Amino acid sequence: AERLAAFQARIDAEEKIEPNDWMPAAYRKTLVRQISQHAHSEIVGMLPEGNWITRAPTLKRKAALLAKVQDEGGHGLYLYSAAETLGVSREELTEQLLSGRAKYSSIFNYPTLTWADIGAIGWLVDGAAIMNQIPLCRCSFGPYARAMIRVCKEESFHQRQGYELLLEMCRSSEEQKAMVQDALDRWWWPSLMMFGPSDTHSTHSAQSMAWKIKRFTNDELRQKFVDATVPQAHFLGLTIPDDKLAFDAESGHWTFGEIDWDEFSRVIAGDGPCNRERLSARQKAHEAGAWVREAALAHAEKRAARRAAAQVAAE
Amino acid sequence: AERLAAFQARIDAEEKIEPNDWMPAAYRKTLVRQISQHAHSEIVGMLPEGNWITRAPTLKRKAALLAKVQDEGGHGLYLYSAAETLGVSREELTEQLLSGRAKYSSIFNYPTLTWADIGAIGWLVDGAAIMNQIPLCRCSFGPYARAMIRVCKEESFHQRQGYELLLEMCRSSEEQKAMVQDALDRWWWPSLMMFGPSDTHSTHSAQSMAWKIKRFTNDELRQKFVDATVPQAHFLGLTIPDDKLAFDAESGHWTFGEIDWDEFSRVIAGDGPCNRERLSARQKAHEAGAWVREAALAHAEKRAARRAAAQVAAE
């Protein structure tokens, strides 16, 4: 209890907790869950975008998309490393993802149907992710906070790139603008769902706030996102697919309609348009790559043995 | 020797030899080799055409191509059946094909690169096949002769269809006509090679003629093909890719240049553009389908066992 109080005092003083510091088991568990979900989201998130790499309409866009997906893989790597500092191995985390026990952001269970979806993911999905992640740059756990600083920087770039892609399309032709509107229609609500259940239903929240893993509630972040995004949509000349959307001059916020929480729960639970494809794609890649990982391991062992033998011979 | 004389007398009298009739071992062996090569050619021949089914430019052409490839599978079936009457099983023949020991027409080791190639195969490859096969309708071995009658009928249809396809392309635009010329440039010489080595180098020929398995020499059939095809090419407004091509008014034949016999031998021996792809496609289909064939067998046995048990119970 004394250690717990000292721990909380450090947190309250905005000190960073480092992997070798003492921490409550629940703090550790919460972080492992959150960081690994975040890492899994980066990995699964490569799939809907990867779906368009071979069909990108220009070489410039193909290069940008490749670079973006590569960055996401990199984010996955940092985050798995941050989770590893908490004593959980990448193998365990991978196994949790492949067995379907671990969660990832449910937005990636929606399909990318047109090229405009690539822009919409950058603008909306990365936009929502940044909203969620900026406060995490001040998270009490040092490795996570530092990973988030780098991740946020890259994701801001991706978001601007996504928005610029859509702007180009909206300017180029009515046909393309309609594609963009269609993408917004399909991605808007799932993006709002990215902030999680509303505060009245959110578990974990209060404790995470006290631990400074979280700094804002789900609904606060969602509102920030809506406030930031609606004017961007209007600048593109698009309509947000929400009858109830209205600007409240008094509060300075955009009010919006009710999220379809049934859809949210259903997709989280596994019944989204692409849940099975996503998991199956990861599983297939893992199985098809097993012989490669085994070979790399076998080769490393052979090298180590040869080095050891050489050392013995030299002594 | 007496039986042999009687056998030859029946052949000379244009009688058909049937599977249960006595026949010399060499006659049987020659037929098995020829019929099975012919069957394998039909099967492997499905691949270059199958390559364009998913990309056929119109639904009408897609339907025609599907029907054609289906017919080829059917020809493969009759021919395997004809070979089976000579005491060799389909499994053995398939194994010979997959192991690379059996030969098939080397024309199918060339790739189909454009849609015009589909027309060129119908016109030239089926055209050459028909030239080879029409005399086989009078082959001394009954089952082979009867299979050939049906095969030839269907292939004449395919040939007309292929020519009509090219005619349509040549009429539609200069761009398409250039595609057709390009296809002719690539398929002309391999088509001439379909008749086999020149008479001066052909093994097997004399005995096959005596047995009335063959009725014309390779060079005779090749000449017939050239004579029939050159005017068709001219009607399309195309140029045969042969500087030496000339009409000999005296003989009424088209004389033509020397075939590249090195290429012929090389492609037969395995070093054509697609030999490995073709064999590998067949092998993969065979391996991927193994569980299906095993299941069908297991199910048939279960049914037979159940029927037998029911019969016993009823007695």
Place this chain on the structure above:
Amino acid sequence: MTDALFTYVLRLADDAAILGQRLGEWCGHAPTLEEDIGLANVALDHVGQARALYSYAAEVEGKGRDEDQLCFLRVERAFRNCLLVEQPNGDFAQTIARQLFFSAFMLPFWEKLTGSSDATLSAIAAKAEKEAAYHLRHASEWTIRLGDGTAESHRRMQEAIDLLWPYTGELFEADDTVSELVAAGIAVDPQGLRAGWLATLSRVLEEATLTLPAQGWMQTGGRDGRHSESFGHLLSEMQYMQRAYPGHTW
């Protein structure tokens, strides 16, 4: 009414065309020579149905488009086929399960549609009904063989049934388009076919020693142009020639 009829016929045409396209991918790669022929035959029937249906849709639309423009020059979001038919071939069991689900629905569907007050649809249905009877028999026989074959084939067949089950809900969807045409005696009410469909499946799966999945959540979106990610790849191949050579005849 014209709009509804156009949409209705287009949905049927897209179903047939896309299933034909998928089946055509098998060509030369089937588990036996007989199946290379058999699947090509089923593919051919669907391409034939697609031709008749697209031509009629074009006629109803009256804007001078033809069967090929409808098939090869519409974008992904304009396609109205159900998600079931666009699902990748997978292994042979998945192809058979897709066909079983679809043909068990289409056989009674075409049968009923022969009574349509629309003479063209009725005529198309009469031909398609005979074809669907063969497709259903073919798929049923294979389902039974694979289900009641080896342990591996049983497992694969059951997995295929389970995998594709959530795509069967769309077969029974009836929106305003359908209701309007049902009321006019033109279209078939799919709800009326559900009991028969389930009975057919139950009979086949029972003989195959396989289990019919529990109801549960069903995928949707195809009739609204929201397809699977694999669909765009199918289209890029199917439409390539018409896209690369616009305005040519073939």
Place this chain on the structure above:
Amino acid sequence: MTDALFTYVLRLADDAAILGQRLGEWCGHAPTLEEDIGLANVALDHVGQARALYSYAAEVEGKGRDEDQLCFLRVERAFRNCLLVEQPNGDFAQTIARQLFFSAFMLPFWEKLTGSSDATLSAIAAKAEKEAAYHLRHASEWTIRLGDGTAESHRRMQEAIDLLWPYTGELFEADDTVSELVAAGIAVDPQGLRAGWLATLSRVLEEATLTLPAQGWMQTGGRDGRHSESFGHLLSEMQYMQRAYPGHTW
């Protein structure tokens, strides 16, 4: 000279674009997360090279085409890439073997090309050389790991080497286009690179406990637009957007 230069640069551009396209197919499906990133990186370098080379080819041609028109609006028979780069990814060993053969050639090639009398080519080469050094190191390390790993990885790596070997002959082909430009001090004579290429391969394959195939017959045709059957399928996907939406900007 302009024609020859256009052809020469276009060949290099097509090589880079098509290899980049193939590598891009791996995205999300690689054996490890590190390789998902690594292969994307190699893909990205090749797409970048393709952009620079197509832009220069367009400039040399002087007909107002741009990098995207050259990449996305030419037909199959107009592509001039060597057959090696278009070969399907196959398993990871095949992808690595393709990269090893190609990068072991391209590294000294770019190195030499930095001395080209053509300033643009020389500048492109200077950047590409650094990238190729990484590609070669990456492919060599994997070749060694897989060759000297498990029995299965050894078998797969050797099969990949043997499978792709006949496609390496094209790298050393020198036709009139090349000769003319070599004489002008613009291009690199590929024949001069053969000994070094073989030495690199021998060194890597030896450490990998793998066998260099015997010379033998070599495939050809890519520089003349005669590609593999798989190439048309690659193009139908790569070019789909520009074909379906001609004249739009993205």
